[in-house]
Amino acid sequence: MEEVYITRLERTKAEILASRKQAMTVVTVCGGTGCHAYGCLKVAQAFEEEIKRQNLHRQVSVRTTGCHGFCERGPIVVIQPDGIFYQRVQIPDIQEIVTETIKNKKILDRLLYVDPKTKKSVVLEKEVPFYKTQERIVFGNNGFIDPKDIRDYIALDGYKALAKVLFEMTAEEVIDEIKASNLRGRGGAGFPTGKKWEICRDSKSDVKYIICNADEGDPGAYMDRSLLEGNPHSVIEGMIIGAYAIGASEGYIYVRMEYPLAVNNITLALEQAREYGLLGQSILGSEFHFDIHVFRGAGAFVSGEETSMMASIEGKRAFPKQRPPFPAQKGLWGNPTNINNVETWANVPYIINRGAEWYSGIGTPTSKGTKIFSLVGKINNTGLVEVPMGITMRKIVYDIGGGIKNNKKFKAVQTGGPSGGCLPAQLLDLPIDYESLTRAGSMMGSGGMIVMDEENCMVDVARYFLNFTQEESCGKCVPCRVGTRQLVEILTRITQGKGEEEDIKKLQNLSKTIKSTSLCGLGQTAPNPVLTTLRYFRDEYEAHIKEKACPALVCKELIVYHIEPEKCVGCLLCLKSCPVEAISGERKKVHVIDQDLCIKCGACFDICPPKVRAVSKYTGKKKERVLKKASDPRVNR
Amino acid sequence: METMKKILSRFDQAQKELIHILHEIQKEYNHIPPEVIPEMAEKLKISESEIFGVLTFYNAFTLEPRGKHLVTICMGTACHVRGAPMILDEFQRRLGIEAGQTSEDKEFTLERVNCVGACALGPIAIIDGEYHGQMKTQEVQKLLKAIDRTDE
Numbered sequence: 001m002e003e004v005y006i007t008r009l010e011r012t013k014a015e016i017l018a019s020r021k022q023a024m025t026v027v028t029v030c031g032g033t034g035c036h037a038y039g040c041l042k043v044a045q046a047f048e049e050e051i052k053r054q055n056l057h058r059q060v061s062v063r064t065t066g067c068h069g070f071c072e073r074g075p076i077v078v079i080q081p082d083g084i085f086y087q088r089v090q091i092p093d094i095q096e097i098v099t100e101t102i103k104n105k106k107i108l109d110r111l112l113y114v115d116p117k118t119k120k121s122v123v124l125e126k127e128v129p130f131y132k133t134q135e136r137i138v139f140g141n142n143g144f145i146d147p148k149d150i151r152d153y154i155a156l157d158g159y160k161a162l163a164k165v166l167f168e169m170t171a172e173e174v175i176d177e178i179k180a181s182n183l184r185g186r187g188g189a190g191f192p193t194g195k196k197w198e199i200c201r202d203s204k205s206d207v208k209y210i211i212c213n214a215d216e217g218d219p220g221a222y223m224d225r226s227l228l229e230g231n232p233h234s235v236i237e238g239m240i241i242g243a244y245a246i247g248a249s250e251g252y253i254y255v256r257m258e259y260p261l262a263v264n265n266i267t268l269a270l271e272q273a274r275e276y277g278l279l280g281q282s283i284l285g286s287e288f289h290f291d292i293h294v295f296r297g298a299g300a301f302v303s304g305e306e307t308s309m310m311a312s313i314e315g316k317r318a319f320p321k322q323r324p325p326f327p328a329q330k331g332l333w334g335n336p337t338n339i340n341n342v343e344t345w346a347n348v349p350y351i352i353n354r355g356a357e358w359y360s361g362i363g364t365p366t367s368k369g370t371k372i373f374s375l376v377g378k379i380n381n382t383g384l385v386e387v388p389m390g391i392t393m394r395k396i397v398y399d400i401g402g403g404i405k406n407n408k409k410f411k412a413v414q415t416g417g418p419s420g421g422c423l424p425a426q427l428l429d430l431p432i433d434y435e436s437l438t439r440a441g442s443m444m445g446s447g448g449m450i451v452m453d454e455e456n457c458m459v460d461v462a463r464y465f466l467n468f469t470q471e472e473s474c475g476k477c478v479p480c481r482v483g484t485r486q487l488v489e490i491l492t493r494i495t496q497g498k499g500e501e502e503d504i505k506k507l508q509n510l511s512k513t514i515k516s517t518s519l520c521g522l523g524q525t526a527p528n529p530v531l532t533t534l535r536y537f538r539d540e541y542e543a544h545i546k547e548k549a550c551p552a553l554v555c556k557e558l559i560v561y562h563i564e565p566e567k568c569v570g571c572l573l574c575l576k577s578c579p580v581e582a583i584s585g586e587r588k589k590v591h592v593i594d595q596d597l598c599i600k601c602g603a604c605f606d607i608c609p610p611k612v613r614a615v616s617k618y619t620g621k622k623k624e625r626v627l628k629k630a631s632d633p634r635v636n637r
Numbered sequence: 638m639e640t641m642k643k644i645l646s647r648f649d650q651a652q653k654e655l656i657h658i659l660h661e662i663q664k665e666y667n668h669i670p671p672e673v674i675p676e677m678a679e680k681l682k683i684s685e686s687e688i689f690g691v692l693t694f695y696n697a698f699t700l701e702p703r704g705k706h707l708v709t710i711c712m713g714t715a716c717h718v719r720g721a722p723m724i725l726d727e728f729q730r731r732l733g734i735e736a737g738q739t740s741e742d743k744e745f746t747l748e749r750v751n752c753v754g755a756c757a758l759g760p761i762a763i764i765d766g767e768y769h770g771q772m773k774t775q776e777v778q779k780l781l782k783a784i785d786r787t788d789e
Contacts, residue, residue: 221752
């Protein structure tokens with residue numbers, strides 16, 4: 001059996017590699033969500049056409065790959081095997097790339113990434129600072145694989161781990177290996193994966209299920225989306241291995257409906273896996289049977305919670321359930337069920353291939369391996385980064401992320417989504433792992449890392465998250481349903497300048513109650529954004545309450561827009577951009593904002609040329625002064 | 638009702654198919670027509686109130702038809718810190734409707750979404766499936782005008 005199988009997979013791989021030998025150069029075009037929005041499909045198509053036109057299609061092929069991660073610079077084109085990295089590639093560039101770079105081996109300087117620190121152009125992808133500090137394991141193959149073609153995955157040793165498991169390892173040995181690797185759940189809470197599998201394996205039942213949680217609900221986190229879209233087979237392979245270890249016969253991938261491309265790619269990948277005998281009856285000729293269904297979510301954040309997710313798959317409202325019994329004992333339709341997050345599953349094949357010892361050599365004593373973060377917000381290099389556990393936030397923000405946009409001052413990093421918290425500058429040197437983040441009042445969550453600068457108001461951010469959890473609370477338990485609502489109301493009042501001295505105390509007490517009495521993880525962690533901002537940015541709350549001022553100049557009710565007469569050049573730009581005609585003035589004459597009409601949309605502020613910068617925002621006492629002046633008839637009218 | 642019967646017949650007649658069926662009906666009719674509920678209840682052997690409960694629980698399903706054009710504003714954290722609330726305000730003002738509503742002429746439905754996972758582009762507006770990144774308030778009207786024109 002073993003013989004038959006190994007020859008078959010090896011043969012498939014050899015055939016794939018042989019068929020590709022002719023095409024020496026591969027133009028890879030990033031097909032991630034970000035690049036999609038930048039128009040990467042048209043770029044890829046234009047490459048195909050140009051290569052054909054220049055009669056190079058025998059030597060050069062084009063591949064639309066998974067996400068390369070550096071979304072800020074899309075559409076990204078990497079020319080393999082050299083690894084020449086071109087960024088922000090547009091249709092007019094393509095003819096030149098094909099003629100110059102591919103045919104004449106000349107580099108086009110204008111398309112290279114320029115390191116802002118050294119001001120030098122970087123030619124190769126691996127030399128770009130954004131990638132240099134990363135340790136790309138789970139994410140590593142994304143840029144080489146066409147997610148719509150299983151052969152790309154097989155050519156890179158895909159499904160080799162599955163073969164090893166099916167023919168060389170017992171289920172217990174697989175579980176022992178995962179336990180020894182110390183892999184922990186990447187969905188947020190960090191429960192040891194091997195242990196979780198063992199509990200489910202030990203539950204007695206004829207029917208068992210596994211679920212891949214791809215309901216990536218945390219706003220600002222999109223690594224699961226990129227994995228499913230970019231390398232779906234790594235997730236599928238991990239799931240089949242897990243199902244074998246646990247003894248499950250059926251699996252579900254629960255994908256958010258907001259990710260249509262992920263649904264398409266994973267559905268196609270499952271079909272191809274079936275064609276290759278990797279799913280279904282007698283997988284690869286073994287005695288193991290297993291198949292996977294895709295379940296498209298319907299837009300409810302709470303369905304990311306595991307008991308809610310199971311209710312949703314059963315066709316019910318996504319209400320969480322009291323635990324115990326745990327899903328591993330009584331899950332989907334009352335049967336033992338194991339749920340892991342996308343990234344957790346994707347780690348499994350690498351651990352099997354390279355061994356638990358190798359894996360547990362990466363990371364900190366309690367958190368092993370790498371973690372993918374989505375580095376977003378006010379950061380220069382927005383994108384997905386995979387780093388070893390234990391790396392400091394400073395390294396992520398400054399070395400990989402290239403620092404804060406527009407040279408503004410760093411204020412906070414928000415991790416863990418609506419369940420997490422905001423960490424201030426004094427924690428930039430904190431080594432990141434499950435424990436350190438929890439101790440700091442936040443959590444790992446699924447890996448969103450939203451960078452905020454001096455122009456972000458922390459009270460507004462807390463209100464934003466509580467508004468989110470309040471809307472997404474399923475309403476089953478009172479502390480979450482009513483408590484989060486109360487938190488939002490207090491926070492909204494504060495941002496409107498109607499805060500009272502005792503509000504801070506109220507927020508703290510209410511938060512404590514919600515944390516300790518809510519039914520599921522959503523409610524138990526909902527107050528974290530309030531508690532961390534109170535812990536690290538209390539002065540901002542006090543400014544809102546006592547001085548009725550928003551120091552970051554965000555909260556609409558607490559600011560005014562004002563045109564500085566000595567700076568205004570009378571260019572009419574702001575006047576034309578004002579949607580409510582609140583600005584009066586003539587060419588070359590100072591413009592004035594009518595404060596009664598102004599809706600504080602910020603259009604004038606945005607459009608005033610950087611050289612002029614005549615529009616200012618004021619809060620607190622300065623705001624009062626502006627308003628007083630504006631209502632003084634001698635000044636304006 | 639014929640279409641709805643066809644959709645129903647493609648699935649197992651059990652509650653586990655309910656959400657899949659609702660997705661299909663929503664896609665077909667652009668909403669869930671209330672009159673299909675009794676038949677579904679009978680076929681799936683569950684109560685009408687159960688179906689009603691499920692369809693109102695999830696954001697994907699609406700009892701009212703959506704407008705001809707769907708404008709979705711991403712309100713994810715990355716978009717929020719880059720000014721998404723201002724963009725939403727401007728769309729609300731220009732369209733004269735609140736998020737979650739459909740304009741009276743049934744031309745536009747304005748919706749908020751918690752995150753579309755394209756954070757590098759924030760703030761993002763998605764109009765009929767097309768992503769518009771790095772939105773500024775001044776661009777809102779231009780985008781809406783462009784749609785009006787394509788209709789003519």
